[in-house]
Amino acid sequence: MAIVAIIIRRLLKAARDRKAGHHHRHEHDWSVPVIDACSDLDSVFHKWDPRLKIFSILVYCFLVAALTKIIWAFCALIISLAAVKLAKIPFRNTKRRLMAMFGFLGMFLVIMPLTVPTQPGDLLLFFQPIPVPFNVRGLLVAIRIILKAFAIALIMEPLLNTAPLPVTIQALRHLRVPDMICQMILLSHRYIFVFLNEANRMYTGMRVRGFRQKTNLATLHTMGNFLGMLFVSSFNRTQRVYEAMLSRGYNGTFPVYTDFFARPKDWLFGIAWILLGTGLLLLDRTGAFIIW
Amino acid sequence: MHISDGVLPVSITIGTFAATIALTAVGVRKTKAESLPKVAVVTSAFFVASLIHLPLGPTSVHLSLPGLVGVLLGPSAYISIVLGLALQSLLFQFGGITALGANSIMMGIPALMVGWLFKQLKGTTLKSHAIAGALCGFLGTILSVGFLAALLYTGGEDFLGVGKIAFVASLPVSIIEAIIANFTVIFLFKVKPELLK
Numbered sequence: 001m002a003i004v005a006i007i008i009r010r011l012l013k014a015a016r017d018r019k020a021g022h023h024h025r026h027e028h029d030w031s032v033p034v035i036d037a038c039s040d041l042d043s044v045f046h047k048w049d050p051r052l053k054i055f056s057i058l059v060y061c062f063l064v065a066a067l068t069k070i071i072w073a074f075c076a077l078i079i080s081l082a083a084v085k086l087a088k089i090p091f092r093n094t095k096r097r098l099m100a101m102f103g104f105l106g107m108f109l110v111i112m113p114l115t116v117p118t119q120p121g122d123l124l125l126f127f128q129p130i131p132v133p134f135n136v137r138g139l140l141v142a143i144r145i146i147l148k149a150f151a152i153a154l155i156m157e158p159l160l161n162t163a164p165l166p167v168t169i170q171a172l173r174h175l176r177v178p179d180m181i182c183q184m185i186l187l188s189h190r191y192i193f194v195f196l197n198e199a200n201r202m203y204t205g206m207r208v209r210g211f212r213q214k215t216n217l218a219t220l221h222t223m224g225n226f227l228g229m230l231f232v233s234s235f236n237r238t239q240r241v242y243e244a245m246l247s248r249g250y251n252g253t254f255p256v257y258t259d260f261f262a263r264p265k266d267w268l269f270g271i272a273w274i275l276l277g278t279g280l281l282l283l284d285r286t287g288a289f290i291i292w
Numbered sequence: 293m294h295i296s297d298g299v300l301p302v303s304i305t306i307g308t309f310a311a312t313i314a315l316t317a318v319g320v321r322k323t324k325a326e327s328l329p330k331v332a333v334v335t336s337a338f339f340v341a342s343l344i345h346l347p348l349g350p351t352s353v354h355l356s357l358p359g360l361v362g363v364l365l366g367p368s369a370y371i372s373i374v375l376g377l378a379l380q381s382l383l384f385q386f387g388g389i390t391a392l393g394a395n396s397i398m399m400g401i402p403a404l405m406v407g408w409l410f411k412q413l414k415g416t417t418l419k420s421h422a423i424a425g426a427l428c429g430f431l432g433t434i435l436s437v438g439f440l441a442a443l444l445y446t447g448g449e450d451f452l453g454v455g456k457i458a459f460v461a462s463l464p465v466s467i468i469e470a471i472i473a474n475f476t477v478i479f480l481f482k483v484k485p486e487l488l489k
Contacts, residue, residue, distance in 0.1 A: 032343075032383060032384075033383060033384075035382060035383055058389075061297070061389060061390050062302075062305065062390055064297075064298075065297050065298050065300075065302070065305060065388070065390040066302045066305075067298075073298070097384075097385040098385075100384050100385045100386065101296060101385050104293065104294065104296055105296060107454070108454065111453060111454050111457055112450065112451075112453070112454060114453070115452070115453020115454065115456075115457070116450040116453065117449055117450070117452075138450065141450055144298070145296065145298045145299055146298075147298075148297055148298025149296040149297045149298045149299075149388055151297075152297040152298065152388055152389065152390060153297070153385050153388070156382065156385070156389060160382055178317075178320050180320050180323065180325075180328070181316070181320065181371070181375070183328070184328065184331060184332050184335065184371070184375055185375060185378070185379070187328070187329075187332040188332045188335040188336045188339070188375055188376070188379060189379060191332055191333065191335075191336035192336045192339050192340060192379070194336075195336050195337060195340045196340055196343075199340055199344070213346065213347045214347060215347050215348060217471070219346070219347065220346070220468065220471045220472055220475065221475050223344070223346060223472060223475075224471070224472045224473075224474065224475020224476045224478075224479060225475060225476075225479045227337075227341060227344075227360075227472065227476045227479075228475070228476040228477075228478075228479030228480050228483065229479070229483075230337060230340070230341075231333070231334075231337055231364070231476070231480065231487065232479075232480070232483055232484050232487070234333045234336070234337060235329075235330065235333050235484070235487060238329040238330070238332065238333045239329060241329070242328070242329040252325055
């Protein structure tokens with residue numbers, strides 16, 4: 001059903017584009033959002049010690065992921081929305097995150113009601129042209145997953161977007177994440193934008209020389225070579241940068257001297273988040289106030 | 293396909309995270325400092341490659357390339373996959389952050405297996421490299437979807453239907469990835485064979 005919808009949508013779009021003369025104007029949009037674009041605003045989250053912020057919000061995320069009832073998952077979603085508002089992050093960032101999850105979660109919403117095994121006590125709906133019954137319990141499971149996923153996704157914004165990325169990585173280091181991992185995160189994050197630039201450049205070059213993506217072996221051959229060339233030029237560039245770093249005295253670590261101060265307010269806020277998550281989980285597991 | 297938050301039961305979430313931390317620690321010990329640039333390159337390329345769409349009939353698919361990561365990095369592949377997935381999760385919300393352990397296991401273990409396999413099969417000629425590359429590309433993706441289905445099943449038999457459909461839907465993608473890996477390995481063999489050592 002979803003595949004038919006996708007096919008129809010694609011054909012309509014292609015027909016519309018061809019008529020208007022815009023051939024695949026949006027064919028490749030490889031833009032990557034900047035992870036700390038809002039880090040220079042001012043809010044409770046911005047002033048929070050990053051180490052405590054990371055630790056307590058991650059614990060909160062795991063507690064939320066363990067919820068089993070819809071009503072508490074919905075509460076978690078409301079809390080996440082409030083946190084986003086509190087951190088003064090514009091809504092378009094959060095909208096982007098939610099839209100990105102839509103594909104995987106949308107699949108759950110359609111497939112689960114149609115494929116879950118029928119258990120005694122389930123409510124089954126029969127829609128005429130579809131041979132398989134629509135299981136409402138399956139729909140509720142899917143909704144619960146979507147609520148939890150949205151709640152955790154939304155809280156990622158206040159977590160990451162309220163401090164510059166190097167500061168967040170430093171906080172990770174203080175939380176005992178190995179040095180090599182931290183450096184690789186920084187390097188990889190930086191290189192993503194470098195390679196995107198490179199990929200865009202090469203791909204534009206390909207298109208200018210007449211390459212259009214079609215479903216055939218030649219396209220795959222070209223894309224395989226494209227990928228290989230991306231690796232080769234990126235690797236060459238990285239080698240040069242690494243050798244330049246070595247010749248300037250790089251000895252394996254970046255000397256950074258960040259001091260983090262954890263005020264009592266920071267500890268309280270952290271404990272508050274953990275208690276919030278634990279409270280939700282307790283309400284969830286002890287079965288207060290629920291139907292599903 | 294990456295698993296979102298809220299799908300897996302708590303025990304699996306914690307278990308896969310523990311396994312990921314262990315495997316990452318092993319990977320960190322095995323990775324020499326000089327190969328840090330190569331690992332960072334492959335991580336970023338793994339990330340960027342997942343943004344590239346290839347046409348498949350009326351729709352388009354995006355690659356995940358766990359096979360190619362295994363081929364290029366061998367034993368360090370797990371770190372690269374973990375970091376690539378972490379960046380995808382944090383930047384794009386592909387896969388939930390609480391599911392990072394599970395997603396890493398799902399893609400990282402096939403990458404390690406395929407890396408080992410490539411080392412055994414690659415031989416010295418272009419043809420053997422190409423065939424090994426294609427096989428590893430295919431196996432990398434198929435195995436990771438197999439792990440995906442198994443992980444989803446731990447959530448209860450409600451998820452069996454989704455797992456089965458995901459497996460069937462991944463067959464064309466695996467073939468495409470095999471072909472892409474094949475061409476990429478051929479290109480690298482001709483242009484920069486040191487990357488395949």
